[in-house]
Amino acid sequence: MAIPLSPLPPLRDVIARYDLGARKSLGQHFLLDSNLTDRIVRSADLNAVDTVLEVGPGPGGLTRSLLATDTPHIVSVERDNRCIQALEELSAQYPNRLRIVEDDALKVDERNLLPEGSAIVANLPYNVGTALLFKWLDAHDHFCSMTLLFQKEVADRIAADVGSKAYGRLAVMAQWRCKVKKLFDIPARAFTPPPKVMSTLIQLVPRGEVLAPADAETLSLVVKTAFGQRRKMLRSSLKSLSQDPESLLSRAGIDGRQRAEQLSIPEFCAISAQLRQMRGEEAQ
Numbered sequence: 001m002a003i004p005l006s007p008l009p010p011l012r013d014v015i016a017r018y019d020l021g022a023r024k025s026l027g028q029h030f031l032l033d034s035n036l037t038d039r040i041v042r043s044a045d046l047n048a049v050d051t052v053l054e055v056g057p058g059p060g061g062l063t064r065s066l067l068a069t070d071t072p073h074i075v076s077v078e079r080d081n082r083c084i085q086a087l088e089e090l091s092a093q094y095p096n097r098l099r100i101v102e103d104d105a106l107k108v109d110e111r112n113l114l115p116e117g118s119a120i121v122a123n124l125p126y127n128v129g130t131a132l133l134f135k136w137l138d139a140h141d142h143f144c145s146m147t148l149l150f151q152k153e154v155a156d157r158i159a160a161d162v163g164s165k166a167y168g169r170l171a172v173m174a175q176w177r178c179k180v181k182k183l184f185d186i187p188a189r190a191f192t193p194p195p196k197v198m199s200t201l202i203q204l205v206p207r208g209e210v211l212a213p214a215d216a217e218t219l220s221l222v223v224k225t226a227f228g229q230r231r232k233m234l235r236s237s238l239k240s241l242s243q244d245p246e247s248l249l250s251r252a253g254i255d256g257r258q259r260a261e262q263l264s265i266p267e268f269c270a271i272s273a274q275l276r277q278m279r280g281e282e283a284q
Contacts, residue, residue, distance in 0.1 A: 001068055001069065001070065002067060002069065002070060002097070004093035004094060005093050005094075005095070006093065008064065008090070008093060011030075011032045011059055011060070011064075012032065014060070014086050014273075015030070016171055018059070018082060018085055019082065020058065020059050020082055020086065022058070022193055024034075025127075025192075026056075026125055026127070027055070027056075027125030027126040027127030028056045028058060028080070028125060029123075029126065029191040029192070029193065029194070029195050030121040030191060031061050031062060031123050031149075031186070031191055031192075032192055033190055034061070034065065036064035036186060036190055037061050037062045037064065038068070039137045039184075040062065040121065040123075040201055041062070041065040041121065043201060043203065044119060044145065044147040044203070045145075045149060046066075046069055046071045046119060046121070048105060049071055049118070049119045049145075050073075050117065050118070050146060051071075051072070051075060051117075051118040051119075052066055052071050052119050052120070052121050053075050053076075053077065053110065053113070053114055053119070053120045053121075053122070054074060054076045054120075054121055055076075055077050055120070055124060055125075055191075056078065056079075056105070056123065057078050057083065057087060058078070058080070058083055059083060059195055060076075060083075060086060060087055061123075062121070062122070063076055063087065063090060063098065064090065066121060067093075068144055072097070073098060073099065074098045074099070075099045075101060075113060075118075076099070076100050077101045077113075078100065078101070079103060079105070081102065084100060084102055086104070087100045088100060104109075105128070105132055106128060106131060106132065110139055110142060110143075115148055116140070117142075117144050118143055118144065119143060119144050119146070119147070120125050120145070120146040120147065121147045122147075122148055122149065123149040124148055129148070129150050129151070129154060130170070133148070133158070133170075133174065134173070137173060137177050137178070140177045140204075140206040141206060143206060143259075144205070145203060145205050146178075146203065146205075147201065147202075148200065148201070149186070149201050150200060151195070151199060151204060152185060152197060152198040152199060152200040153197065154170070155199075155202045157181075158170050158171060158180055158202060158204075159175075159180045159181070159202060162209060162261070162263070162264050162265075163262060165261075165263070167261050168227045168230070168260075168261070169220075169223050172219075172223045172265050172268055173210070173219075173220060174204060174233040175265055176210055176211045176212070176214070176219065177207060177210055177269075178204035178206050178207060178264050179204070179205045179207060180202060180203070181202065181203050182201075183200075183202060184200070184201055185199065185201075186199050186200070207273070211264035212265060212269035212270070213269060213271070213273065214268075214273060215272060215276055218272040218273075218275055218276045219268060221241070221272075221275075222241065222272045223260075224269055225240060226238060226260035226263070227261075232259065233248055233256060233258065233265075234256050234258055234259065235256030237247060237259075237260065238271075242275065242278065248271065248274055248275060248278060251274045251277075252270040252271045252273070253267075253270060254267055
């Protein structure tokens with residue numbers, strides 16, 4: 001376990017010194033309980049990881065727990081300029097361990113920022129958590145794992161099983177590329193300020209191969225369209241994608257009377273493959 005050069009001040013003192021009150025506009029809810037941040041880091045299982053990406057470190061609560069491990073390199077991306085000085089103070093206590101990147105995580109190119117095989121561990125800002133997940137799923141092969149804290153409702157949707165009310169686009173696109181596991185819940189009172197909802201830590205581990213062959217862009221379009229009208233049968237909800245949705249579904253081996261939440265991920269992949277093929281045939 002890495003030890004700082006000198007004792008670290010309490011996080012609440014750091015927040016007061018740098019006037020780091022959480023901003024709703026940035027989706028900030030700081031997690032200051034070291035027992036919880038240590039538990040998050042233990043759950044991430046970083047023993048063989050060289051570099052960890054953290055997004056939205058704020059005053060550095062989770063960052064402290066990451067630095068306490070033997071992981072050689074921590075890269076923290078923070079867009080709130082107020083937090084940079086506090087993080088630089090923390091970096092000075094762990095020489096050559098913490099790299100602070102002042103930028104918007106939605107705009108950062110992780111492939112240029114991090115070596116292949118890096119992990120992500122983050123208490124995600126509520127207002128951009130889903131957008132960040134989709135961005136990282138597009139680069140899933142660059143990471144060994146993603147251990148992320150979401151609102152419980154969002155985490156439930158990511159980990160949802162086929163046929164459940166929570167099953168939708170998030171579940172399909174995440175589980176197509178990654179194995180997903182819910183780890184544990186964290187109550188609202190653990191955060192400063194407390195959000196109105198419970199949070200859940202989940203872990204996504206990229207698959208060696210996607211669950212079934214499919215073009216990512218086409219699959220995303222099919223899934224988005226199908227769940228956009230989830231109460232309708234597929235032969236109706238997919239009309240915007242094909243002039244003959246019955247033929248499209250038949251070629252994919254899917255009963256057009258089914259609804260989106262009834263389809264497995266491989267079945268969505270089969271539809272996307274046939275759609276791509278049919279469009280290719282029409283273009284000839």
